[in-house]
Amino acid sequence: MTEPQKTPLYDLHVALGGKMVDFAGWLMPVNYALGVAGEHKQCREKAALFDVSHMGQVGLHGEDVAAKLETLCPSAFTTLPSGKSRYTFFTNPEGGIMDDLIVSAADDYMFAVVNASMREQDVAHLKTLDVEVIEIDRSLIAIQGPSAEAVVSAIVPEAAELKFMETGLFDLLGDECRISRLGYTGEDGYEISLPNERAVEITQKFLEHPDLEMAGLGARDSLRLEAGLCLYGNDIDNSTSPVEANLTWAMQKRRREEGGFPGAERIQRELADGPSRRLVGIKPEGRAPARRGVEVADKNGNVIGAISSGGFGPTYGGPVSMGYIAEMFAEPGTEVDLLIRGKAMPATIIKLPFVQQNYKR
Amino acid sequence: MTTYYSEEHEWLEVDGDTATLGITKHAAEALGEVVFVELKEAGDTFDKDDEIGVVESVKAASELYAPLAGEIAEANTSLEDNPGSVNEDPEGNAWFYKIKIADVSELESLMDEAAYKAFIA
Numbered sequence: 001m002t003e004p005q006k007t008p009l010y011d012l013h014v015a016l017g018g019k020m021v022d023f024a025g026w027l028m029p030v031n032y033a034l035g036v037a038g039e040h041k042q043c044r045e046k047a048a049l050f051d052v053s054h055m056g057q058v059g060l061h062g063e064d065v066a067a068k069l070e071t072l073c074p075s076a077f078t079t080l081p082s083g084k085s086r087y088t089f090f091t092n093p094e095g096g097i098m099d100d101l102i103v104s105a106a107d108d109y110m111f112a113v114v115n116a117s118m119r120e121q122d123v124a125h126l127k128t129l130d131v132e133v134i135e136i137d138r139s140l141i142a143i144q145g146p147s148a149e150a151v152v153s154a155i156v157p158e159a160a161e162l163k164f165m166e167t168g169l170f171d172l173l174g175d176e177c178r179i180s181r182l183g184y185t186g187e188d189g190y191e192i193s194l195p196n197e198r199a200v201e202i203t204q205k206f207l208e209h210p211d212l213e214m215a216g217l218g219a220r221d222s223l224r225l226e227a228g229l230c231l232y233g234n235d236i237d238n239s240t241s242p243v244e245a246n247l248t249w250a251m252q253k254r255r256r257e258e259g260g261f262p263g264a265e266r267i268q269r270e271l272a273d274g275p276s277r278r279l280v281g282i283k284p285e286g287r288a289p290a291r292r293g294v295e296v297a298d299k300n301g302n303v304i305g306a307i308s309s310g311g312f313g314p315t316y317g318g319p320v321s322m323g324y325i326a327e328m329f330a331e332p333g334t335e336v337d338l339l340i341r342g343k344a345m346p347a348t349i350i351k352l353p354f355v356q357q358n359y360k361r
Numbered sequence: 362m363t364t365y366y367s368e369e370h371e372w373l374e375v376d377g378d379t380a381t382l383g384i385t386k387h388a389a390e391a392l393g394e395v396v397f398v399e400l401k402e403a404g405d406t407f408d409k410d411d412e413i414g415v416v417e418s419v420k421a422a423s424e425l426y427a428p429l430a431g432e433i434a435e436a437n438t439s440l441e442d443n444p445g446s447v448n449e450d451p452e453g454n455a456w457f458y459k460i461k462i463a464d465v466s467e468l469e470s471l472m473d474e475a476a477y478k479a480f481i482a
Contacts, residue, residue, distance in 0.1 A: 036419040037394045218420060231372070287397045287441070289417050312396040312419050319397070341399075341415065 007053035008139050008199040016214055020225035024117035026054035027238060029216035034220035037314040043185055044315045045354070047145035048215035049206060055140055056119035060110040062131040068124035069110065070104065072125065074242065074261040075352065076252035080105045083112055085165045085180055087244060087250050088123055095263030095270075096238040097245070098125065100230065102179060104167040111167075113140070113191070115232050126246060139199035144189030144223075146358065152179070152190050154209055160189065164359040173202060184220065184358040186227025225320055226313040228281060228352030229244055234292060235308045244324065245279045246352075277305060278330040281352040282321040286339055286345050288317040295339040296323055296347070304329050304336065316354045325349065363386065365468055366426035366477035372452055378465055379434065382426070382458045384416065387481050389451035392418040398440040398447065400457065406432045414457060416447065425457065429467035435459040 004022045010056060016028030021270070028051065031039060042048050060069065075088035082105050087208035092096035099118040104111040114122040126133045143151055153160040156170045159179050167180035175195055194202050206212060230236045236245045241263070248256070248271065249341035255261065259268055284290050290313050296305040310321030321338075329336060332351040337344035365373045370388035374381045387393070397417040407413050407427045414425035437456050440447060446455040462468070472480060 030420070031393065035394055037396075222403075287398060287444070288399065288415075289422070291422065311419070314394075314419065322470065 005054075006120035008050055008196040009053060009141075009203060011053045012070065012200050012203060013051065013214075018214070018216060019096045021217070024115075026053060026116055028054060029214070030215040032214050032217045034213060034215075036216070036291055037312075038221060038302045039215035040314040041100055041189060042213045043215055044217060045146070045278065046211040046213075046217070047143055047147035047189075048185075048219065049150050049203065049212055050142040050144065050215055050220055051139075051203075052142050052191065053137060053139040053199070054116035055084070056112075056114040056116065056122060057136040057138055057140060057245075058114065058123060058126065059134040059136055060112060060126065060129075060131050061108075062133065065110050065131050066220065068129045070255070071261065072129065073103075074255045074256050074264070074267065075103070077103060077105070077110070078256075079252075082107045083166055083168055085167045085182055087237070087238060088094045089247070089250070090122065091242070091261055091263040091267065092167040092238055093262045094238075095241045095266030097232070097236045097240055097242060098122075098238060100178075100232050100236060102182065102212070103177075117233065136193070138198065139194040140191060141199070141203060141206075142183050142185075142189060142191045143206060143212065144183045144185040145211075146188060148187070148189040149360065151206060151209045151212045152192070155205060156237045156289050164188070164361050171197075173205065181360065183242055184229055185223040186353060186355060187223070187361045188358055197296065199281050207220070222314060225309055225311060225322065226316050226353060226355040227357055228354065229330065230279070231309055238326070240279070241270055241275065243266055243267055244275040244277055274327060277326055280325050280330050280332075281308065281320060281350040281354060282310075282323050282325075282338070282347050283350045283354070284319040284321065284345060284347045287319065288340055288345055290321045290338045290340055290345070290347065294321075296325060297337045297339055297344065301337070301344070303339075307338070313354055320354045321347075322352065346356075364474060365471035366395065366474065366480070367471055368480065369422045369426050370429065370481075371425070371428050373428060373468075373471065375462070375465075376467060377395075378462045380431075380460050380462055381430075381456045382460055383456040384447065384451055385453050385477070389448050392416060392423060392447075394418055395444045395447040398443065398444045398457075400436040402434050403433050403435055408432075428471060429462040431460045432463070433458050434461050
């Protein structure tokens with residue numbers, strides 16, 4: 001094993017009481033003194049700052065970058081205007097998902113943010129294209145929550161004008177920084193790319209705002225789970241198709257119809273005929289959380305699926321789960337059983353999300 | 362009354378052959394916010410190292426293992442309705458069980474307070 005890496009904010013996390021854990025080869029805070037539930041609620045009610053510098057930031061340069069990227073992903077990029085971001089994924093030849101990512105269009109290049117655990121794979125995958133792939137060694141922070149606009153615009157007033165899934169370059173205390181209005185919490189918010197040498201100073205400057213507190217990976221996970229957002233490796237992976245994962249919305253009409261991406265055969269077949277299983281929200285009726293791997297059974301005891309992500313939703317106020325269920329049981333309202341520690345615990349299929357998303361459109 | 366501690370971070374306040382059992386403050390802090398507690402029922406018997414309950418926090422599920430053999434005299438069912446009390450008062454009101462100890466000599470394998478403090482240091 002190689003030593004886990006540290007982000008430029010590592011010392012600040014420790015100084016602020018962050019409980020550091022090894023996550024995807026990076027030492028990251030799972031929570032601070034406020035605790036997972038407190039940080040979660042802080043984000044839903046005011047604003048929270050997450051260090052996401054472990055994620056990969058990649059610049060894609062060259063001619064026809066957008067068209068070339070379309071050969072790896074089933075989303076539309078040639079029509080993506082400069083200053084807009086789009087959620088997408090790399091598909092494999094079997095129609096599964098290799099990783100999910102956010103791609104943004106700038107005037108003459110594209111910018112991608114990929115998962116920490118998939119950085120090497122994704123960079124190598126992008127390099128199969130005839131484009132220049134530049135790994136950007138910068139820090140990345142996410143400021144999320146209903147107060148995020150107030151927090152960010154206190155330092156960068158123009159950032160208030162961005163709408164959800166818009167991105168741009170802004171003067172941030174003297175450095176030009178990419179600020180994008182998006183996130184992974186279901187709340188309004190921003191992701192801000194910072195020069196490493198100024199990451200601590202700028203983060204501390206944001207933290208001067210009374211509505212902002214640090215939050216760790218624990219809250220990041222419970223927030224995205226309540227918001228019904230997929231975690232790569234849990235809810236989506238090389239075996240799950242975007243149709244099964246309810247990500248059809250991320251494949252724009254032209255791409256769905258024309259194909260021209262890896263695995264198009266399976267994806268188009270599932271679009272036409274429906275998938276055999278589907279990712280759904282699963283609400284345990286009791287208080288026991290149903291975590292990843294718990295089997296889901298019909299009322300006759302037949303196993304019909306499994307939990308892909310589950311835990312406790314602090315804002316929802318109870319256990320929340322997602323999982324893949326045989327299509328005939330995927331209708332919201334269907335009653336199922338969760339096989340937890342040998343006991344059948346009642347649960348109901350629900351329409352995701354558990355907590356309404358709150359984006360600034 | 363004497364209080365004993367297990368390596369599984371339980372405390373046992375012993376009075377003769379009966380004891381009150383709970384998890385230590387150290388354990389509660391390490392778990393994080395407790396959101397679910399599952400308990401055995403009065404009358405259930407158990408051997409040392411048997412699973413006698415489940416504590417789930419916002420982070421993970423943890424089993425509670427019996428530090429010695431015995432029988433459950435009373436379960437603190439208030440924990441099922443108010444799991445957060447495990448964080449608020451783990452070594453007081455948020456006890457898990459009153460138990461009857463099968464063999465008090467098993468207490469010798471447990472730690473006293475000083476030894477437990479050294480154990481978690």
